Amino acid sequence: MDKINELTDDLLVKILSFVPATVAVSTSILSKRWEFLWMWVPKLEYIDYNDMTVANRSRSSYLDFINKNMSLRRAPIIESLLLGFYIRSLQPEDLKVWLGIAVSRCVRELSINYSSCSEEPDLVLPTSLYTCKSLVTLELEGRDVLVDMMFLLRFVSLP
Structure with missing residues (x-):
């Protein structure tokens, strides 16, 4: 053995x-x-900054993989979620769904690096993220992530 x-x-x-x-x-x-x-697995990492890599395996199939993968998770708590993308076909709505799943699974650490093409809409963080009591670390990168400063000032659990 x-x-x-x-x-x-x-x-x-x-x-x-x-x-x-x-x-x-x-x-x-x-x-x-x-x-x-x-x-x-309580730590989730979905990173793909190379558009060519995504093109070779189909952008939509990679996004479908993430959608299915996130929904099939059985871990009651997500210790960390790392999302890093530069994908032209990624819609902010996809990220909102994934963040909703993360919040429902008591995510503790969240890192988002999101850059879209100029014609793509910006990512607006859902309000459920600002009231997430389990979140202790939030890292945001990218010129296309919009933060509501009024909500950010009232963040429940960030130090």
């Missing part, structure tokens, strides 16, 4: 939390034991 199979499921989930979501999901084909482990 190989050493990795001697590890507990909790430890395997911890290990999977250090790789991007696409890699974690791909481990589901390794064996029956690994089939659903990725669903319990």
